[in-house]
Amino acid sequence: MKAFIVLVAVAVCAQALTDEQKEKIKNYHKECSAVxxxxxxxxxxxxxxxFIEDPKFKEHLFCFSKKAGFQNEAGDFQEEVIRKKLNAELNDLDATNKLIAKCAVKKDSPQQTAFETIKCYYENTPTHVSLA
Known part of the structure; x- marks a missing residue:
């Protein structure tokens, strides 16, 4: 879930990411920034x-979330993908499930959902990734 980069962050130990994963994150960031x-x-x-309430930033986060597999086009969470990726970083299924329950909450729009979810992960995880 860390893949949420910059996003921000999403989370957890940077050293746990492979070079390939870091490259994917950078590419997602670049593609979503351009869009x-x-x-x-x-x-x-x-x-x-x-976290600034900016429609373009929210669109960026939603784009990133879709590319990472955390949300689909409709903005629905893909919980098993989130659980698998987040637990790989946290290595604690109970903590992973608690974080998902707390942060993966659908809002009024897919963009607002991505924004609030990433902000929540950032605020509730100890280490953050910044790659771009």
Whole structure:
């Protein structure tokens, strides 16, 4: 779930990611930045824990979430994908399930859902990844 990068973060120990996974994350970030038109300043702030209510940033996060397999086109969570990827980082199924229950909550739009979920993961995990 860390793959949520910059996103932010999502989470957990950077050393646990392989070079291939890091490259995928960078590519997702670049592709989603190009599609959303989000300001790099907004992304930089998010990496530091300052999540700005910006429609382009929310679109960026939703794009990233879809590419990572965490949400589908309709914005629905893909819980088994999230559980598998997050537990690989946390290595604690109980903690993983608690984090999913707390953070994977559907909101008014897929973009708002991605934004609030990533923000929640950022606030509730000890280590964050910043790759781009």
């Amino acid at each position: 959303s038109g989000v300001s790099q300043d907004v992304i930089t702030k998010a990496r530091k824990g300052e």
